[in-house]
Amino acid sequence: MARVAPTTGSKILYLLCLIIGSLLLYIDINYKSFEGVKNNYKSALITLSYLAKSLTIDPFVYMYELSKLKSTLIDENKKLKRELDESYLSNFIISRETKFFSDSSSIEKLLDFYNLDKVFHLSEIKYFDTEKYFCCDQHRLFIQLVIPSKKNFTGSPVFNSSGIVGQVIYDTGIKEVMLLSDSTHSLPVFSDDYFCNASGTGSPGLISCSYSSLIWPKPIFEGQKFFSSGMGGIYPRNVYIGPAKNIKKIDDVNIKFDIVLATDPLKENNLAILENQ
Known part of the structure; x- marks a missing residue:
């Protein structure tokens, strides 16, 4: 195949490009014009x-x-x-x-x-229905001895470090304790020469008493301290129960008041069962 010979114009253009390229290279080498x-x-x-x-x-x-x-x-x-x-x-x-x-x-x-020379058995709470404690009038908890014993503790008083909590009502290994505030519980108490069987109110931390001013003319005052009387043979005598509160006249002669319990079953996990014999 025949090749096309370069024309005069092509040769001149090639020579011109070579001269311009050489000139640019010379300028760049000597003057650094294209460094940027x-x-x-x-x-x-x-x-x-x-x-x-x-x-x-x-x-x-x-x-x-x-x-x-x-x-x-x-x-x-x-x-x-x-x-x-x-x-x-x-x-x-x-x-x-x-x-x-x-x-x-x-x-x-x-x-x-309290000079209570009694044997006690340390126990711990296994179950306490706190919802029922706050909503209802049946206040019970269930405890178990730390060191097992073959003794039957039905009827025995139960203490914490603040005082009386309640009494054992059933003993089948796990012991059911009726608290003082249970509506079916009754606790003989006294203050000075006044005696009363305080009933559980069904409200946490409260028991109540009532009396006739014809029998006890001396009035009860707010904050008056009450103690266990020991009557009934279940609870020891002279254990502090709590102060009087919410004193109300039912009629002209009958007066009712609450006693705020010194013990709180929610505060301690460990309790003590006292032997009655």
Whole structure:
């Protein structure tokens, strides 16, 4: 195939491009005229390279590192949880042991204060329906001896470190305790020369008494202290029960008032059952 010979115009154009290129190269070498352009070009290449890496490689690297970090954090969280659980368990055991000895000691001090030379058996609350305690008139809780005993404690008084809580009404291993505030409970109390069988009100922390001013002319006043009388043979005598409150006249001669119980069955988990014999 025949080749086309370059024309005179083509030769002149080629020669002109060669001269211009040489001139530009000479100017660049001697005067650095195109240094900025080259720098911009290099900068553009670097930027494009960075963007390409950021959009293609870096996301995969980030996901990989994130998965490693997540795995590490999960392992650390598991370790911390184990340590925290061990700490909780240790603190729980320590607090339970401390509470056990503290409550036993405080109950002993209470019995010594009232000169009650009676054997007592430490127990702990196994079940207490607090909803029924606050809403209804039947106030019961269930306790179990810390150290098992073959004795039957039906009828025995139950104390906490503040005083009388109630009495055992059923003993079938787990003992059912009727609280003083139970509406079917009755507690003989006295203050000075006044005596009364205080009845449970069915309201938490309250029992009530009524009397006739014809029999007891001396009025009862707010805050007057009442104690167990010991009548009936269930509860020991002279144990502080609580102060009088809400004194109301029913009619011209009959007066009714409440006694705020000094004991709160919600505050302590450990109780003591006193032997009656």
